[in-house]
Amino acid sequence: MPEEDAGAVRPDERYEDLIDELVGAAGVTPPRGGAGFGRSALRYQGKIFAMLVRGRLVVKLPGRSTRWWRPATASTSTRTRARRCGSG
Numbered sequence: 001m002p003e004e005d006a007g008a009v010r011p012d013e014r015y016e017d018l019i020d021e022l023v024g025a026a027g028v029t030p031p032r033g034g035a036g037f038g039r040s041a042l043r044y045q046g047k048i049f050a051m052l053v054r055g056r057l058v059v060k061l062p063g064r065s066t067r068w069w070r071p072a073t074a075s076t077s078t079r080t081r082a083r084r085c086g087s088g
Contacts, residue, residue, distance in 0.1 A: 011057040018042065018050060018057075 009017075019042055022028045029043040041051035049060045 011055060012052060015042075015050065015052050015057050 019030060022042065023030045027045045029046070031040045031042060033039060038048055038051070041048040043049065051058055
């Protein structure tokens with residue numbers, strides 16, 4: 001297991017900070033709570049844009065913002081799946 005940076009913020013802590021920063025902004029809805037997919041997700045205009053998945057912070061960015069960036073580790077299937085979902 002890789003060593004963690006002592007000064008690094010854990011994903012769950014960052015997610016809580018993100019919620020605190022964005023709740024109250026126009027169109028942003030806090031997590032609903034409870035069990036089930038999306039219940040812990042942060043939403044903008046009713047659509048999920050941030051959530052914790054298996055201990056990782058996942059954030060959906062608009063396609064126009066991400067065209068310049070593609071991780072070297074992204075597989076073809078990941079890129080294809082993103083295009084099918086309409087996020088790329």
